[in-house]
Every structure is written in C-alpha cells, then in structure tokens.
Amino acid sequence: MYPASAAISRARADSVSGALMVAPHEGVNPTEHDLDGGSGGVGAARHDERVTLVDELAAAGAGAGRPLGVAAAPFVGAGLACGDRRWTVAPAELRVVDEQLHPRWTWWGRPTTETLVGARLGACWDVTAVHRLLFGGGDTDPSTVWARTTGLDVDRLPAAGQLDFLGGATDSGDDDDPVRPDGYLQPDWVDGGWHRDADRLATWAAVALRCAERQRELLGALDAGGDPLLTAWSESTAELLAVELQVEGLPLDSVRARELITAVVGPAPRDDADAARLRGERDRRVTDLPGAGVDLDLRNPADVRTLLGGIGIDVPDTRSWRLEPLRASHPLVDALLEWRKAERVATTYGHGWLDSHVRDGRLxxxxxxxxxxxxxxxxxxxxxxxxxxxxxxxxxxxxxxxxxxxxxxxEPRVLAVVSGDPDLARAGAADDLYAPVAQRLGVERPVAKVAVLAAMYGQTSGTAGEALRGLHRAYPVAMAYLDDAYERGRAGRDVRTHGGRLVRMPPLAARLDEAGVRAAQGARGRYARNALVQGAAAxxxxxxxxxxxxxxxxxxxxxxxxxxxxxxxxxxxxxxxxxxxxxxxxxxxxxxxxxxxxxxxxxxxxxxxxxxxxxxxx
Missing domain, CATH: 3.30.70.370 (Alpha-Beta Plaits)
Incomplete structure (x- = not known):
C-alpha cells in the first residue's frame, strides 16, 4: 500500500485537430489565430492581424480558471463566448488557448465534448454533469436543465410547433435567440438548431455560460458537508475523461484474447448448428455427472436448486458467490461453477464480442x-x-x-471523513483501518471488517450482529450518520452526498400491503445509506x-x-x-x-x- 496523508472512432478524434473549420465572416480579416484557414469574430470590429485569438480572449476577461463558453459540432466548427464577446474558430485553435490561458471551458455536455476530445483540454464545467449533481435523476435534456436551473416549471416545457389552445400559437420570439420571451429555451435550438451554423455555436456557448453562472449560485447555497463547487469541477472533468477513455480504448492483445476464449468455450462456431453443438458440449460437462439428471436445464435457477437439493445442499438461491464456499463439497458444485464461467464467456465475451468491440488492438x-x-x-x-x-x-x-x-x-475511510467521527478518523490514519477497529471492539480483524461493511450496507444479523452493537458504542458519530441516512431514506426523503449530489428516493409501489410497505421502506433506507457512502467514495x-x-x-x-x-x-x-x-x-x-x-x-x-x-x- 502506498499512503496518502457508441465508441468514437480514432479517425473522428483526429479530425478535430484539422478538418473542422469555418470560413471567416465577411468583412473580418483573417488573423494570426486562423491556424487552419478559417475563423473570425462574430460581430467583432475589424482588428489588426497581429492581434491573436488569445489576446482577444484575454482582453475580454478569459484567464486561468475563468469561465470560457464553448460549443462545437463536427464539420461546423467551434463557437466561443466570454463576457459580451463571441468568436467562431477552428477547434484546433482551442488547444493553444488552453495552453496559454488555462480557462475553465464551459459547455452544455456530451456533443461538444465528443467533438473536442482530440484537443485534450484541461479544466472544464459540464452543465449537464453539474445538473445531475444539483437535481439528481437522469433527465439532462438542455431544455430541462435550463428550466430547472432558472426556476421555470418543467411541466410547461414548450415543444416545437406547440399551440396554446386558449390563445392560439405561443409567442416563441426571435428564432435567432435561443431563449424565448417566457424564459424557456427554443425547442428548435435544443433539437439541433444550436449547431446549424458557426454563429449559433457561439450563441449557444453564451447560453451555457449563463446557465453555469446560475448553477454556481445554486451550489453555493447547498447544505453539504463537503465542497459542492469542487465536486462540480471534478464531475465535469470526469465526463471529459469518460469521452477520452472511449476514444483511447483499452489496449488488448487480440491474438491472446482469442486463445483464452477458445480455451474456455472452444473455437468460433461456423454457424448456428455448430453453436448449438458447442453449447451442448459445455452443458454435458455438468449433466453427464452422476446425480445430475437427464432433463436438467442449467439456465433455470429452479432446476439448479433441485439439482443441489438432490445432493444434500439446501441454499436459498443459486448465486455463484453463495455456492463458491461449497465448491469442494461435491463434484457437481465445482462443475456447475466452472460451467457458469464458460457460459458467461460464451454468451457475453465470446468470439462475437471480440470481433465487435476490438479494433486496432483496442477494446x-x-x-x-x-x-x-x-x-x-x-x-x-x-x-x-x-x-x-x-x-x-x-x-x-x-x-x-x-x-x-x-x-x-x-469506503470505510470515506465514512470516517463524511461522518466526522474523530475516533474512526484516528483509525483511518493507519495503513490497515480494520486493525485498530478490531482492537477497539475486542474482536478478530475479519469480524471487525464484516461489522464495518455490514454497517454501511445494512446487514444486521449473523456474524456482524454483536460486532455491530460494539460499533455503535465505539464509533457513535459514524453510526449516527448512517442511521440518520437510513431513516431519511425510509421516510422517502431525498439525500445529498458529502459533495452535494442529490440522490432521489423512489416512491413506494402502489397497492402494497402493510408488510410490503415495511419491506419497501426498509429497502429504501438501505439504499439511502449505501448511496451516501458509495456516492462520496465515487x-x-x-x-x-x-x-x-x-x-x-x-x-x-x-x-x-x-x-x-x-x-x-x-x-x-x-x-x-x-x-x-x-x-x-x-x-x-x-x-x-x-x-x-x-x-x-x-x-x-x-x-x-x-x-x-x-x-x-x-
């Protein structure tokens, strides 16, 4: 241990550096920042050729850590916004801007990120990622993001061509303005109109800046144990990293992968009949053993439970983690577990998977x-x-x-921080957190580990039971933090992680009896407790x-x-x-x-x- 106190093709990524450009605006002379032959200022006055894009951005207020709006689309270009200024540029120029000014690039989300991934930009603000942080859930359409951020009623979002049945057609305002008179975003802009031309990209970047500014205000008002602004920065850059990961790919030795797959499931099937033959051969490694039974369906959990019961093994379910400790008890258990490994490779990671997802030595x-x-x-x-x-x-x-x-x-180290428990924090100063916890509880280390994990994940019986009671006595602050999260979730109240991310509690299903309500409430409480610890760890x-x-x-x-x-x-x-x-x-x-x-x-x-x-x- 070291201490500490739709995949995007490579061709498309490379195109960002040179192929995406726009022509200069009429009446605006090309400048030194026209690296690939085309960019100019939207509405900008004629300027000296010696003035670079970096100079103009710096004069407008762009600088280290300061927001700089950007929107980009393939074969259209990139639009920038800073203060009341706008620019349209070739995406290749953004790398130079990043190296010299180090701004915080501010964009709506994935479409711009995917277009600019080849530029390897630095700090950023992803409006969509911050929206998830603030409001939870998965609805990240720009119209919803804008409405929630600006306090508009999301149930009244306009749609393209929408009619007001009391007053005729709604007043959508100027089609070239992405914000309508009623404050909502124009559906046409949201549905792709934002990248119709380079000027619109710059305008869309300016709206992203406005949305981000309001998001920063909302983050500052959050009651969270950590720093929501810091979380917003890292969550935004994590989205950029996610796009880089799908472009970069995981290095994979295709020849070795083919050998490993073949060793487990056999050669690639020639046709459907050959695939059925190979499947039968895998199955017979289990079904031909004594005691298996002729009509056994290994893919049916009920049949597998019957099989296990016939050899004296009674289990509540047939999950592999439950059967693993019983592997040596009977040859059928060992064969079943090995069959499952082979079946998983054959159905999910077989020859077809290799052919579909690996190109140029990258998965x-x-x-x-x-x-x-x-x-x-x-x-x-x-x-x-x-x-x-x-x-x-x-x-x-x-x-x-x-x-x-x-x-x-x-996760236990994160719990020590987010709960503010001074005793657990002292245990967290050790290389092995479980050792001082075990000493404090007076139990063996494996028991202490089970107890800590059980406290975070909701187990209250079995080996962990007595040790859990000891945890309440030894680390009352941490346990109170978990208990409070459980009660809030049980009551259906949303919770926020240490970094400020909202985790919504699901409603109870309709028509539950009293026992069903209690069970669902308990599950929701465990969900909330887990989400706070695992969410902070993430x-x-x-x-x-x-x-x-x-x-x-x-x-x-x-x-x-x-x-x-x-x-x-x-x-x-x-x-x-x-x-x-x-x-x-x-x-x-x-x-x-x-x-x-x-x-x-x-x-x-x-x-x-x-x-x-x-x-x-x-």
Whole structure:
C-alpha cells in the first residue's frame, strides 16, 4: 500500500485537430489565430492581424480558471463566448488557448465534448454533469436543465410547433435567440438548431455560460458537508475523461484474447448448428455427472436448486458467490461453477464480442462519468465486467507498460471523513483501518471488517450482529450518520452526498400491503445509506482520477481504465516509475483537498508496474 496523508472512432478524434473549420465572416480579416484557414469574430470590429485569438480572449476577461463558453459540432466548427464577446474558430485553435490561458471551458455536455476530445483540454464545467449533481435523476435534456436551473416549471416545457389552445400559437420570439420571451429555451435550438451554423455555436456557448453562472449560485447555497463547487469541477472533468477513455480504448492483445476464449468455450462456431453443438458440449460437462439428471436445464435457477437439493445442499438461491464456499463439497458444485464461467464467456465475451468491440488492438465502448445512485464511472462493451480469465489479454503496447493503482479500504475511510467521527478518523490514519477497529471492539480483524461493511450496507444479523452493537458504542458519530441516512431514506426523503449530489428516493409501489410497505421502506433506507457512502467514495475516486489525468500529461501517459476504485495507466516504459510516483502524489493532493483540513484520514493505494493487467495483485 502506498499512503496518502457508441465508441468514437480514432479517425473522428483526429479530425478535430484539422478538418473542422469555418470560413471567416465577411468583412473580418483573417488573423494570426486562423491556424487552419478559417475563423473570425462574430460581430467583432475589424482588428489588426497581429492581434491573436488569445489576446482577444484575454482582453475580454478569459484567464486561468475563468469561465470560457464553448460549443462545437463536427464539420461546423467551434463557437466561443466570454463576457459580451463571441468568436467562431477552428477547434484546433482551442488547444493553444488552453495552453496559454488555462480557462475553465464551459459547455452544455456530451456533443461538444465528443467533438473536442482530440484537443485534450484541461479544466472544464459540464452543465449537464453539474445538473445531475444539483437535481439528481437522469433527465439532462438542455431544455430541462435550463428550466430547472432558472426556476421555470418543467411541466410547461414548450415543444416545437406547440399551440396554446386558449390563445392560439405561443409567442416563441426571435428564432435567432435561443431563449424565448417566457424564459424557456427554443425547442428548435435544443433539437439541433444550436449547431446549424458557426454563429449559433457561439450563441449557444453564451447560453451555457449563463446557465453555469446560475448553477454556481445554486451550489453555493447547498447544505453539504463537503465542497459542492469542487465536486462540480471534478464531475465535469470526469465526463471529459469518460469521452477520452472511449476514444483511447483499452489496449488488448487480440491474438491472446482469442486463445483464452477458445480455451474456455472452444473455437468460433461456423454457424448456428455448430453453436448449438458447442453449447451442448459445455452443458454435458455438468449433466453427464452422476446425480445430475437427464432433463436438467442449467439456465433455470429452479432446476439448479433441485439439482443441489438432490445432493444434500439446501441454499436459498443459486448465486455463484453463495455456492463458491461449497465448491469442494461435491463434484457437481465445482462443475456447475466452472460451467457458469464458460457460459458467461460464451454468451457475453465470446468470439462475437471480440470481433465487435476490438479494433486496432483496442477494446472500446461507451463510457459514462456518473451512473446510478453510487455515481460511479461505468462503461459498455464489457469494460467494467471483464472476466478474470481474459485479463491476461489486456497487455501494454510495445515500448509502454501499465501502472495500476487500486484504492484500499476506500469506503470505510470515506465514512470516517463524511461522518466526522474523530475516533474512526484516528483509525483511518493507519495503513490497515480494520486493525485498530478490531482492537477497539475486542474482536478478530475479519469480524471487525464484516461489522464495518455490514454497517454501511445494512446487514444486521449473523456474524456482524454483536460486532455491530460494539460499533455503535465505539464509533457513535459514524453510526449516527448512517442511521440518520437510513431513516431519511425510509421516510422517502431525498439525500445529498458529502459533495452535494442529490440522490432521489423512489416512491413506494402502489397497492402494497402493510408488510410490503415495511419491506419497501426498509429497502429504501438501505439504499439511502449505501448511496451516501458509495456516492462520496465515487466522488473521491473521480477527483483523484481527474487529478491524475492532469498531472500525467507531461509524461505522455493516458488513463485507459477506471474500474470501481482502480486506475490503469498506459505509459512509456522509461517513465513508469515517474507515473507511479505521480499517482501517489495525486492521491495525497486529492485527500488533502477533499478533507478540507477537517480530518486527517489516510487514503492508501496498491500501486504496481505491470506488462499485463493480470500481473497485478488483487
């Protein structure tokens, strides 16, 4: 442990640097910032050719950390807004602006991010990401974002061509103004009109600036234990990192992957009949064993329970984690678990998966910067659930290596911070948090670990029961924090994470009896408790990830995977040690900023330099 006190094609990414440009506006002379032959100021007066775009932006107020609006679209260009000034530019110019002015790029969300991903921009403000932080939920259409942020009734959002049945057609105002007289956004702009031409891009960027300004005011008014503004910054950059991850892709040795898949499920089937034959062969590894039964359907949980009951194993369900401790009890259990591994590879990670998602030695899938109650980064194409059997195929390219870092005991350490429990914070100063907790409770370390995890995830019986009672006595502040979250969720009250993200509680289902209501309320309470701890942990992880992203830039290193609490970095071999040290230093920096000097919990990570992902421990 190291201490710390729709995939986008590469061709499209490369096009950002040169192909997307717009012609100069009539009457405006090209300037030195026309790097690719076309940009000019919207409504700007004629200016001296020696005045660069950077000079103009600086004169308008752009600078380090200051908001600079931007909107961009393929084959149209980019529009900028700062103060009351507007510009249309080639996207390639934004890299120079970023390097010289270091602004906080402010955009609506994914469409602009995907267009500009090749520019490798720095600090940003993603209006959509901040909206999720402020209001929760998944409705991030610009019209809804704008309405909620400006205090308008979202139930009255206008639609294109909408009629007012009492007064005829509604007054939509000037079609060239994205904001209607009634304060709502023009549906035409939201539905794609914003990128009809370069001038509209600049106007759309200006509206993003207005929305972001109001969002900052709302964040400042939040009652949260952490720093919502800091969370907004990191959540925004995490969305940018998500797009970079789907463009960059995860290095994968296709030949080795094919070998590993073949070893588990056999060669690629020639046709449907051959696929059925291979499936039957996999099934017979279980069904041909004594005691299995002739008509057994391995894909039917009821049949599997009957199978297990016939060999004297009574379990409430047939989940693999429940059967794993029973593997040695009977050959059928071992065969069933091995069959499930093979079936998962065959149906989800087989030859078809390899052919569909791996190109040019990279596994690519769509990434999200925040998904679900926990707010974790997630990915498609199997990137977040790659079986251990296939990890040997994740290999660094020639001349490069991986630096892998995995946070240790992140959630109990986060609990120590967000709850403000001084005793748990003192335990969090140790390399192994569970050791001082076990000593304080007077139990073995494994029991202490189970108790802490049970407290966060809602288990109240079994091995954890007595130790949980000890936790209430030893760490009353942390336990009160969890109990309060449970009661708020149980009552249906929304909760906010330490960083300020709203987590909405689902309504109870209709027509529940009394027992059903109690069960649903209890589940909602556990959901709230889990969301506060896991949500804060996700916020911490993303803050660390985007800090690593920034600090690694001089090393020509790229993050290629964010998996739960783990980072995988692809780096030139000769810079591996420097990258490892950077990951640790970034963790220290993140821990200091996130705790805001209120606690001194240590955050730790297991860091290793490996050629293949499977070479890392854990």
């Amino acid at each position: 690519r899938g769509r990434w999200s910067g925040s998904d679900g109650a926990a707010g974790r980064m997630t990915a498609q194409a199997g990137l977040h659930n790659l079986p251990a059997e296939l990890r040997p195929a994740v290999a660094a390219e020639p001349g490069r290596t991986f630096v892998r870092a995995d946070l240790g005991q992140i 916020e911490f992880f993303k803050m660390w990830a985007v800090t690593v992203r920034a600090r690694l830039a001089p090393l020509d290193a790229r993050i290629v995977l964010c998996l739960h609490d783990e980072l995988l970095v692809h780096v030139p071999t000769e810079r591996a040690d420097a990258a490892a040290a950077t990951l640790v230093a970034a963790l220290e920096e993140t821990a200091h900023r996130w705790q805001r000097g209120r606690t001194a919990v240590r955050f730790v990570a297991d860091v290793s330099v490996v050629a293949r992902w499977s070479d890392a421990k854990g």
